Amino acid sequence: MKSILSKLNLLVIISVLLVGIVSMSLWSIREDQQIHDQQLATILQIQQGIDTLRSQLWIFLQYKDKASLEEVYIAQQSLTEQLGEQTNFKHCIENLEKMNYSLAVLLRQERALEDSTLQSFPHSVVTADMSESRSLLHSRYNMIAQSMGEELFHLQQEVHVSNRAQQEKALAMTALVLLFFTLLVSFTAILIFKQFKAGQDVIKEGIHNLYNGDLDTLISIPKLAEEYVVLVTFFNKMKVSLQNHIVTKDELEREVKLKTSTLMHQTDQLRYLSERDSLTGVLNRRAFYHQLDVEAQKALSSGTLFALLFIDLDKFKAINDNKGHNVGDEVLATFSSRLKDNMRPTDVIGRVGGDEFVVCINGLSDEANIESKLDYILDVLDKPMEIKDESIQVSCSIGVSYYPTQSDNVKEVLELADQAMYEAKKKSGSRYFSLFKKMQSQVTEAKSDCQ
Known part of the structure; x- marks a missing residue:
């Protein structure tokens, strides 16, 4: 009984x-x-x-x-x-x-x-x-x-x-x-209740000790019912097994921190790889367009503007055809490296095509401050490149547009910069062109004619 x-x-x-x-x-x-x-x-x-x-x-x-x-x-x-x-x-x-x-x-x-x-x-x-x-x-x-x-x-x-x-x-x-x-x-x-209460108190105390991290104290077996004797015996065996296999709290924290750090590093790497162009290291098309929307929101909230530079390498196809794709890849990597080295950390650079790059110069107060920057960029990009013991001269054409001066639609501003780039290509050598400047000139001439 x-x-x-x-x-x-x-x-x-x-x-x-x-x-x-x-x-x-x-x-x-x-x-x-x-x-x-x-x-x-x-x-x-x-x-x-x-x-x-x-x-x-x-x-x-x-x-x-x-x-x-x-x-x-x-x-x-x-x-x-x-x-x-x-x-x-x-x-x-x-x-x-x-x-x-x-x-x-x-x-x-x-x-x-x-x-x-x-x-x-x-x-x-x-x-x-x-x-x-x-x-x-x-x-x-x-x-x-x-x-x-x-x-x-x-x-x-x-x-x-x-x-x-x-x-x-x-x-x-x-x-x-x-x-x-x-x-x-x-x-x-009453007998059942007493045996049940005694067994419940013993099991409850053992679980409480285990919750507080006590793996050494085993549950004693007083005059308990047979069912609780089985439970207590199994519980004690489980604590002994935990003593043999579980790590300490500090070791567990160090392991968790290490795993967390490794996971975060891997996550950052995956995010970087998913957003970056594998050849040049700048933002790929999808990531650049997403960041461009973010920059547009910042410009509207701060009352500033940004300039988009649509850059295309002149006669890049001839370099690929005559000198090989490896040389072409080296040209693109060197070109993008020069862009990154001569832009601010806050500026956004992206590769949107084979030899097409777009740069967002943000935080501008007006359009006049960009011309000196463009001249400096052209001087840097126009310098010869030493690739495989050979000097290669690469010119580029830059189309410039402004947000939200020309349009408050990011897609339209990109299209305007693309159109301006084709206008710059009509002239030989490294050039930049802005439809905004052309529009201003037309407005000035119209005013002179009226006078």
Whole structure:
């Protein structure tokens, strides 16, 4: 009985027995009540027969004729049949049967006396002896009828008393059984609760120690239920296994920091590779256009503007065709390196085509500050490149547009810079061109013509 499960099984068995015993007790009480109801119904039927007999006797005593006597005789025979049918109630109606038999004897004497009177005295002359005999018989009728009523009343009282005693006995036995099994169930439940509480406290303390990092203290096994002994044994084995395999807190923190740093570095590398052109190291087309949208938002919020430089290398295809793609790649890498070295850290550089670059020079207050910067950039980019022991001269054409001066749409500003680049290509050598300057010149000439 050290197992909680065995106690629970016992509790279930006790509960089933309790339900069965209570059900049997209630069934027994119900059967006793049915027997009592049947006895009362029998007594009621006999009462009706006796009442009928008494009423016929009263009529006969009033009229003293042969017809009334026959009715009394018929009522007595009917009562005899009723009493004879009560086989299950025989021992209780023996006195009634005796009284009914005595009444039948008297009625036969009455009939015999009536017959002899008619035969001896056809003219209805009644002697004093006959009158006295009849009076005696009539008195016996009344006594027997009254005695039958009293006997029936006592019988009814006896049935009530007997049924009440049986019900009290059944209720007392049921109450005792209920009390006994209730105490047994309560005792078993208390034992289960104590064992469950003791095991719960031990397991709770062990888990709390483990939560606080205590891997050394094992759970002791006092008088616990078998189920908790299994749990505690497994828990102790788990702590021993953790002692052999788990690292310390500092080691874990160092490992986490190292893994986190490595992951962040790898993430930065992946982000860099996804946003950068693999040959030149500047932003690729997708990343540059995304950054250009960011720069547009900054310009609108700060009230500044930025210039877009659309740069195309002149006759780059001839270099690829004549000197090979390796030399062409070296030219592009050197060109982009010069761009990066001569731009501010805040400026954005991107490669949007094979030999096409776009530079965003941000944070400008007006358009006038850009021309000196463009001249300087052209001087740097126009210098010869030493590639594989060979000097290569590469010129470039630059188209310039301004955001939001020319347009507050980034796509349109890019298109304007592209158009300006093609205008610059119409002239030989490294050049830059701005449609904005051309527009300003046209406005100035129009004003002069008007004057």
